[in-house]
Structures are given as structure tokens and as C-alpha cells.
Amino acid sequence: MDIQHTSSPEAGxxxxxxxxxxxxxxxxxxxxxxxxxxxxxxxxxxxxxxxVAEEPYRSSRSRLMCRSCGHQGTVTAGTIFEKTRTPxxxxxxxxxxxxxxxxxxSALGLQRVLGLGGYETAWTMLHRFRRAMVRxxxxxxxxxxxxxxxxxxxxxxxxxxxxxxxxxxKRSTHQVGVVIAVEMLEPRGFGRIRVxxxxxxxxxxxxxxxxxxxxxxxxxxTDGSAAYRDLKDLGFDHHRIVMLGSETAAHASMPGVHRxxxxxxxxxxxxxxxxIQAAHLDAYLDEFVFRFNRRSSGSRGMLFYRLLQQAxxxxxxxxxxxxxxxxxVAASE
Ligand SMILES: [Zn+2]
Numbered sequence: 116m117d118i119q120h121t122s123s124p125e126a127g128x129x130x131x132x133x134x135x136x137x138x139x140x141x142x143x144x145x146x147x148x149x150x151x152x153x154x155x156x157x158x159x160x161x162x163x164x165x166x167v168a169e170e171p172y173r174s175s176r177s178r179l180m181c182r183s184c185g186h187q188g189t190v191t192a193g194t195i196f197e198k199t200r201t202p203x204x205x206x207x208x209x210x211x212x213x214x215x216x217x218x219x220x221s222a223l224g225l226q227r228v229l230g231l232g233g234y235e236t237a238w239t240m241l242h243r244f245r246r247a248m249v250r251x252x253x254x255x256x257x258x259x260x261x262x263x264x265x266x267x268x269x270x271x272x273x274x275x276x277x278x279x280x281x282x283x284x285k286r287s288t289h290q291v292g293v294v295i296a297v298e299m300l301e302p303r304g305f306g307r308i309r310v311x312x313x314x315x316x317x318x319x320x321x322x323x324x325x326x327x328x329x330x331x332x333x334x335x336x337t338d339g340s341a342a343y344r345d346l347k348d349l350g351f352d353h354h355r356i357v358m359l360g361s362e363t364a365a366h367a368s369m370p371g372v373h374r375x376x377x378x379x380x381x382x383x384x385x386x387x388x389x390x391i392q393a394a395h396l397d398a399y400l401d402e403f404v405f406r407f408n409r410r411s412s413g414s415r416g417m418l419f420y421r422l423l424q425q426a427x428x429x430x431x432x433x434x435x436x437x438x439x440x441x442x443x444v445a446a447s448e
Contacts, residue, residue, distance in 0.1 A: 130420035137211055145176055147203035152190045155427035162186055163193055190427070195243040197431035201236060205229055209240050210426070214418035218386045219402060242437040245398040247426040248405035256307055257330040259299040262337050263369050264316045265376035266290045269383060270390045291393050293379070293400065294321050296328055297371030299336070305371050307408045310379065310400040312393075318342040322349070338369070379403055398440060 124130060131137040141147050152160070160179060161168045164186035171179040177189045191197055196206060212228055213220055220228070226237035268288045292313045298306030309328040313320040321342050329335065331350040337343040339357040346353040356368040382403055383389060391399050409418050 124417060124420050126414050126416050130414075130416040131211075132414075132416060134211070134215075137208075141204055141207050144203055147207055148177055148190055150207075151194075151196070151203070151423065151427055154424050155190055155194070163188060193431065194427045195247050195429050195432055196426065201231075201240065205231070206240065207423070209237075210244060210422050211419050213241065213244055214406075214422055215415045218382055219406060221387050224386075239434060239437055241402075242395070242398055243432050244422060244426065245402045246432050247422060247429040248401050250425060255328055255330040256296055256298050256309060257333045258306065259301075259334045259336065260329050261297045261299055261369055261371040262294065262321070262325060262329070262335060262343070263372040264292055264294050264313065264321070265372065265379075266292055267376075267380060267383060267396075268389065269393065269396065270388075271392055288389065289393075291396055292316060293376075293396075294324050295372045295375050295379075296325065297375055299371050305374070308375055308404055310375070310404055312396045312400065316340065316342055318345065322346070325351070336369075375407070378407070394440060 126132045127136065131140050141150070159168055160171045162171070162181035162183060165181060165184040167181060167183040169182050172182055174180055174187075177191075178187060179189060180187045191199070191203070196203065199206065208229055209225060212225060220241075222234060222238035222241055225231070225241060226234050229237065231237050267290065269291055270288045292315060293310050294313050294316070296309045298308070300306050309324075311324050311328075313324070318341070322345065325335070325346065326349065329351070332352065334352040334354065335343075335346055336354050336356060337346070339355045343353065343355065379400070383391060383399070387399070405422075406418070409421065412418055
């Protein structure tokens with residue numbers, strides 16, 4: 116289990132080839148700690164306090180002490196695993212399950228498969244992983260990019276509540292808007308995507324999304340909405356497709372956005388039974404984007420590796436942070 120930090124990690128060397136190998140590699144907390152340590156400090160321990168790179172003094176199975184400044188910490192301190200009471204074996208199994216299921220997993224599903232005592236533990240674990248699914252330095256989309264809005268039907272309950280209530284109560288759903296950007300490949304096919312929740316399709320909401328997610332100078336294809344009118348002035352090669360009102364025309368003129376919106380809807384209904392709290396929708400969308408943008412990865416284990424690689428460099432998330440996500444847009448209903 117000697118992790119190599121090459122650009123193309125290998126199955127059986129950098130990440131487990133299958134579940135049997137997973138069980139073999141991560142048989143103890145010590146093995147999980149060692150794996151995370153290699154992911155966090157690929158070239159060897161670097162003190163988070165003074166920055167000195169030197170093999171630390173190990174006072175217990177998890178405690179690392181800097182020989183230079185005496186700073187004491189653990190490999191999980193300062194990461195999404197900070198202060199967790201859940202064993203790392205369970206965390207790693209959770210990461211494996213989330214990335215190996217083609218459509219991910221709901222909190223209820225994760226609670227069951229990991230045998231967790233509480234639904235909240237599974238729910239929080241998934242939300243912490245979702246934070247690690249967004250790389251802060253990720254590159255913006257480029258080339259030809261389609262941008263449009265879509266509306267999703269969600270039921271504003273978590274899936275445990277939904278299950279309990281489904282038989283007794285008719286579901287109440289509401290529509291939530293999202294803006295979707297899709298790289299269009301020539302002659303066909305899609306590249307990467309970005310998706311964000313919006314309150315409405317005005318330029319104040321869609322333009323900052325485009326600026327944050329699409330490389331200036333890219334060729335942008337949108338509909339004729341006034342919300343997009345300033346894109347040329349903002350440095351984009353903007354092409355407006357004016358639709359004539361028929362739904363067929365919309366599908367044909369925005370095939371990328373239409374396809375991605377359909378996949379998101381299917382995912383929300385299938386994996387999450389339509390139940391996503393609106394305040395958390397962005398986190399779910401981050402997970403969808405993480406998986407979609409890595410859909411051509413040869414191995415599912417590669418997603419496990421990437422998720423953990425990002426998890427050990429993602430800042431801790433408190434429970435309060437998860438419950439009240441800081442970047443959420445005010446509920447629009
Ligand atoms: Zn130090």
C-alpha cells in the first residue's frame with residue numbers, strides 16, 4: 116500500500132481494486148491512518164504549524180509531534196474527519212460505497228449498509244464528503260459551453276422523514292430553479308458540467324455563476340433571455356439561440372442542458388426519492404457534478420481515491436455548518 120502520487124493513480128496500488136482488497140487494506144484504524152497520512156503528505160509529513168518537513172515523533176497510534184516546534188496533531192486534524200467519533204474504517208467504507216454506487220446513496224441507504232446507529236451520522240458523513248467534492252482550484256469550463264436554467268421538483272424533507280410519511284401523507288413538492296453549464300464536445304458528446312441553485316433566472320444570479328465557472332473568451336450558447344444580454348461585454352463569445360416557443364425546439368437547441376437536467380431529475384427521484392431540503396440542494400448538486408465529471412474514469416476506485424485525496428485537504432465542517440450551509444441561497448418558496 117505504497118501510494119504513488121502520479122497523475123494517474125493505479126488500482127491495486129493507490130486504491131483498492133475491489134471490496135475484498137478494501138477489507139484487506141483497511142483492516143485496522145492504524146491502516147486507515149497510514150493511508151490518509153500518505154494522501155495528505157505524499158512527500159512525507161509537513162508540520163501544519165511551522166511548515167518544517169521532517170518525520171514526526173509518534174507518541175501514540177494517531178498523535179504526530181513536530182520535532183521542530185513541538186506542535187501536536189493528527190492526520191485528521193484540519194480535515195473533514197476532524198473530531199469525528201466515527202471510526203475511520205467506517206468513514207473509508209462510506210467513501211467507498213458513495214463512489215462505487217453509480218448513482219450514489221441516500222443517507223438512509225448509507226446508514227443501513229454501514230450499520231450506523233443513527234441516521235444523523237450517515238447524513239452528516241455524506242454532507243462532509245460533499246464538501247470535499249468541490250476542488251477550490253478547479254478549472255473553469257471552456258470551449259463551447261451551453262448555459263440554461265432548469266426547474267427541479269423536490270420535496271422539502273429528508274429521506275428518513277419521507278419514508279415514514281410516504282404511506283400516510285401525500286407528498287408536497289415544489290419547484291426549485293438551477294442554472295446548468297455544459298461543455299459541448301465536437302462532433303458530439305458532453306465534457307464537464309457545473310450546476311448551481313438559483314432563486315430566479317435574472318442576470319444577477321446567472322451572470323456571476325457564468326463568470327465563476329466559465330473561462331472568459333469561451334463560446335457561450337444561451338437562449339434569448341435578457342438575463343444573458345451582457346455576456347458579450349463581459350468577454351464571452353456569446354451566441355443566443357432564439358426559441359420559437361415549442362418544446363421540441365428547446366430540446367434540440369439546448370441538448371446538453373436538457374440531458375443534464377434530465378439526469379439530475381432522475382438522480383433526485385431515484386437515489387433520494389425526491390426528498391432534498393432546498394437549503395441543501397447545492398451540496399447535492401456538488402455531488403452530482405463530482406460524479407458526472409468523472410464518469411469516464413476507468414475505475415470506480417479512482418473516484419474513491421480522488422474523494423479521499425480532497426477530503427484530507429478540505430477544511431473541517433462543523434455540524435452547525437452542515438445544518439445551515441453558509442453559501443445557501445434563501446429558500447424561494
Ligand atoms: Zn512544527
